[in-house]
Amino acid sequence: MTTDEPAGTPREPADEPAAEPAAAISLQDKPAAPTAGEKPDNGDSFMSVFLRNLWSANTVTVTVLSVLLAMVIGAILIIVSDPAVLDTFSYLTARPGDALNASWTVVSNAYADLFKGAIIDPAAVTAWANGTGTWRQVVFPISETLTYAAPLVFTGLSVALAFRGGLFNIGGQGQAVVGTICAALAGFLLPLPPVIHLIAALAAGLLGGALWGFVPGILKARTGAHEVIVTIMLNYTANLFLSWLILQKGIQQSGRSDAISEPVDSSAQLPAVGGEVRVNLGIVLAVLVTAAVAWLLNRSAFGFELRAVGANPPAARTAGISVARTYTLLMVTAGGLAGLGGATQVLGTAHALTTQVAGNIGFDGLLVALLGRNRPWGTLAAAILFGALRAGGNRMQSFSSISLELVTVLQALIVIFIAAPALVKAIFHLRAARSARLGASMAKGW
């Protein structure tokens, strides 16, 4: 949908009123497009069309280049943060080879570890082929990636869905925390048989998150309270409630004096996908939920309503859509998704409540949604990328002794470049495509 723009026929310009606000940018782009794109390719082959489209500023290209740019800057950071490499730079003019070699070694090792930790380690494959290793070691990196990715899928979808309806859900963190609380309580308080227990615990997480989303939703619908402020405040409320709750009698693990709850019953834990590895059913659930959200957005009546309200609330109202009801339902749904994310975290990997049980999944969900352009499948892909960075970062830290914080820096850089498509466009001299402005429109929610 986004890749077919620049080669398109020279259409009549859009109606005059619409052209005006963006006059400075869009008008200058238009005459340039035909001269640059049209002339050289009258007898254009498939490949030239393909390459031209590839190099136009469509969403995918910008995203890929953003990742690339972030890696380049990350490489510079790796070089400057290594004292040994910096030393070689002190005699750069005398023996430039040293500096270049050292830089190359440290950067390539770091990124190789990132790759090995996130996707596959060739050494493990050979070991397995030779019979010295196990298949577990082969799939270990992927397993780690997916384990980290699963909760992010849910919180990312939560933010993305709310955004499509015109709401900026900063409260993914709070909703996820409430989700962990409810799921964990159901997980160790309810005496239920295995499968039912798991479903009940997941449902509890979903409901808890939904409740935490309902509050800002109803306040927005009824009183116009801005959802950003309300959700931020509810994040604190949820976190502090969790800190208090963990220390209560019956919740705190018996025999422990630190802040940790009773463990979730094994009947309520998300089972591992293939037995021995860490990745659990959470990622399967995440894919299913992504499909469900994609259906909800594009095929359901509610999805139509929320997209209409998100794009033009007055027109939606005029067409008989209740904006207040849509906002409320939307926040409930978004909260439920984030709550489910919290539930998979506590039922899948943590198995007990701690103050940091939800980690940063709510806030990372914001970045994931941004990276995924608020599209369900895009969000899933972005969450997996973030999971990979995280899993690879662990290995990078232990093998190349590069701080895990670098991964956070990489994530942040990727998102910055995504949020500033014009910058990426300028750096790579991409041709203008209308979809490139999509990222810039993210700010509209405020």
Add this chain to the structure above:
Amino acid sequence: MANDHIDLTVEPGEVHALLGENGAGKSTLMNQLYGLLQPDEGEVLVDGVARTFRSPRDAIAAGIGMVHQHFMLVPVFTVAENIALGAEKARAGFLDRRRARREVLEVSERYGLPVDPDALVENLPVGAQQRVEIVKALTRDVDLLILDEPTAVLTPQETGELLEVMRGLAAAGKSIVFITHKLKEVKEIADRITVIRRGRTVSSVPPETPEEELASLMVGRAVNLEITKAPAEPGREVLKISGLIVDDDRGVRAVDGVDLVVRAGEVLGVAGVQGNGQTELVEAVMGLREPRAGTIQVDNEDLIGMTTKHILRSGVGYVPEDRSHDGVVKEFTVAENLVLDQYDRAPYGNAWRLNPAAVATAARERVEQFDIRTSSPDATVSTLSGGNQQKVVVARELSRPLRLFIAAQPTRGVDVGSIEFIHGRIVRERDVGTAVLVVSSELDEVAGLADRIAVMYRGRILAIVSPDTPREEIGLLMAGITEPTAAPATPADGGDPASEGPAGDDADDDVDGHGVAEKGIK
């Protein structure tokens, strides 16, 4: 390609009208003159010297000024500050406000353009904002002034004033390029008319050319400007409004005791200057605004308290006056916009899910039936011209059985060809027995479409007259002047509910002339 080898010559002291449909390339041409766009080929000569404009700054330096269709003013700045903007004359690092003020007063006096330099722009009515734009251009000492569809946002009165100003400017030796697609204004003011169609100059004609000929030049085929319709055969009373009182967003009384009846098979036209309560009246009927008092019934069914969805369901079609704000979702495709208020009804879907196949089929049919010019039903509505966007709205509302059809400003900002089409559709809807309520601030439109005309002024129906009534008389009524002879012709105004209105917040008499005009901006 938006402009294909266009030639245009403007003489000093001339009002040169540039006539063309939406998307014909008028604005593109003018943006090149003003340095916002660079031509791929050809040149611009100013006083015989070839110039290239890389930015508006170059254009202004060459004596070319432009007033955009959408004003480029900072709402929270005063008039003087806005005019100083971009040409700030600093003195010792400080903005020279006094000089800016002086310039404003000087220019406004010289050309007879009354503006208050200290007024905040956001508080000014649209017409006054436009004067500010013109003054802004004139303070830059321009010789050629481009006005891009200046009347699209103005009330008839303001339009009259603007035309007066243009005459004055031309008399003072300034050249004016006047972009529009309104034929009447062109004939009234232009010294020469250049018609543009699909990026080419079709012809350059004198203003004496008859309107029909101008219209067909614009559209490229014969156009029927007259609305032809058979006499109405009014049936049962469909819409009954009595004693309706509605407040606007600021809590000011907008509809002040309206009684109206619209019968099946007739068009009731509501005439009036924009901002006299027509918007609020229609919104109250549609359930978009809660009335303070009164009743609204469709076929004896009470509408008050019903949701908009319910009202639409009960067989009411509605074309809102502000198309891009209320009518379409620009990011949605044509197909989605065509079912914007029926997406959850069979066959397009149900309360849970949509039926994309049915939506697509219906969209293909409507695009065909209503002659919507789009590259595909899956193109977003924002890629369509204004006229075609309006056809999307009209198509959506007229493609289900209706009891009542309400069209507010159905042809505002719509090109001539589409106007003809939309008018034809409205008449056809009447002929199948739907009750039709048309609200328009274009008197010609109301007079052409309506079987009865209700004139609205300050929230009241002053009179209900027949469309044969002389224009002057309707014009006077629109200005609130009821002649003694016209007084007996107002039976509909019967029980005057002014006295029963709740304890009077008499915000009505805040600013006499301006309060009314101000409502127009929002």
